[in-house]
Amino acid sequence: MDREALIEQLDAVATWDVLVIGGGATGLGVGLDAAARGYQAVVLEQGDFAQATSSRSTKLIHGGVRYLQQGNVALVMEALHERGRLLHNAPHLVYNQAFVVPDYKWWERPFYGVGLKLYDMLAGKLGFGRSRMLSRSQTLEYIPQLRQDGLRGGVIYHDGQFDDTRLAVTLAQTMVDQGGCALNHVQVTEVCKDAEGVVQGVVCQDRISGREYRLNAKVVVNAAGIFVDEIRRMDVPDCTPLIAPSQGVHLVLDNRFDPGETAIMVPHTDDGRIIFMVPWHGRVLVGTTETSLESVALEPRPLPEEIEFLLSHASRYLDQPVHREDILSVFAGIRPLIAGEEAAKTSSLSRGHHLTVSHSGLVTIGGGKWTTYRKMAEDTVDTAAQFAGLEERPCPTQHMRLHGWTAEADSNDFLSLYGTDRAAIESLMRTDPDLADRIHPRLPYRKAEVVWGTRQESARTVADILAHRTRALLLDARASMEAAPEVARLMARELSRDEEWQAAEIARYCDKAAFFYPE
Secondary structure: OOHHHHHHHHHHOOEEEEEEEOOOHHHHHHHHHHHHOOOOEEEEOOOOOOOOHHHOOOOEEOOOHHHHHOOOHHHHHHHHHHHHHHHHHOOOOEEEEEEEEEEOOOOHHHHHHHHHHHHHHHHHHHOOOOOEEEEHHHHHHHOOOEOOOOOOEEEEEEEEEEOHHHHHHHHHHHHHHOOOEEEOOEEEEEEEEOOOOOEEEEEEEEOOOOOEEEEEEEEEEEOOHHHHHHHHHHHOOOOOOOEEEEEEEEEEEOHHHOOOOEEEEEOOOOOOOOEEEEEEOOEEEEEOOOEEOOOOOOOOOOOHHHHHHHHHHHHHHEOOOOOHHHEEEEEEEEEEEEOOOOOOOHHHOEOOEEEEEOOOOOEEEEEOOHHHHHHHHHHHHHHHHHHHOOOOOOOOHHHOOOOOOOOOOOOOOHHHHHHHHHHHHHHHHHHOHHHHOEOOOOOOOEHHHHHHHHHHOOOOOHHHHHHHHOOHHHHOHHHHHHHHHHHHHHHHHHHOOOHHHHHHHHHHHHHHHHHHOOO
16 A cells, blocks of 8 residues: 555546545445445545544444443344454454453343343354353453452353454555555545536645645545534535534553453443443553533543543452553544434434435435444445446445455464564564564564555554554553654655654654643
């Protein structure tokens, strides 16, 4: 995925069949679907791939136990089936994760046990494993760190876990493999219309070179996530907002709190939410919160009360208290929930997706979640192709193996996330042994990954590498800041940048990373 070669396509293609605004889960899914059908497709992302919401998830590919509690069986069934498909299509990125629901009240175990049996049944042949009730001793065997006072037992069930930005990059690579064009750091500044008021393309700017382009397209898809209303206003300035944004915060703790191979699901918090404590990349991920917002930002900031909420609930269920100094990183993401009558209560808003076409022909896809990205894309491309009068072609993504597919991946080996590309990264380390060194003693990533990300994965900033190609920013925000100078040096060598560029990149990255480390 050579970014320079992809940029040249913006001049070479007179009219795109499908132009997608937004390079998160939804936009990349739409771009891949369109390219896989043989349409000439381009995705334009203003920042880096999955820079906003799609990199701030709980790292779960799941049906949604909470939605089952709400009675939304259709959404759960769709998500469970998509979960199973994704495990088959990207086994190097998605894997089985066991969860225990601890029981501290007499009614909890049978209540959640019955619900999770229904969860199993809805998954059918695409299930990840059967749920079962556990005794007190069995529960503690799975999670010795649980608070034992009052513990009666638990229920174990299975869902999927993944690395969200690695999946996003993989979708971009797969789209390019299928003949499409996926570009990061290209911002759409205007939606263009013909004399009859029909959308016919966009004006955009490459934020790396500063060059502006006007691109023609038979259909434009707005898949901008939390920014879909911003794009809609380029079409209809006074449109009614589609999105009711909700912020979710996660904490990353060191492995003193590691529950081993099993995650904890807390089914009922003070505000009625579910929270998870999940082992992920050698750390423990705790989340999430639900805070309604008036506006959205590319880099949202966690609120102090959100951090305290998660610390408090984690401490209730673990045998040792969790303090602020135990936090290695904290990150906030904004959910693009579909607005409803109860907009003030975001937990009641739709987690399903919403597809609409404006009078001028702008196709907008909003809502949804990572697990259902493929089905969202299928629905969107079906609609977009029909509107644009494109030749009708079936969706081939249900069983499409994603870039790097291999069944031999090890979820505990970071290089396994690259799938079959791993061999090329190992070749870099053999050719230049210095590239086998880690970028920082407290981080698992190798210098070769910086070189690979720059050459083959369109990384153009230090943040692209430390936040999205690797997950250094989330695993240890302070260590990632200390690694920034070495990453800048390696990227500068690849991109022929000078020391001034390196200094500016380091400063920009440290400004960003400071919000991920609670003082």
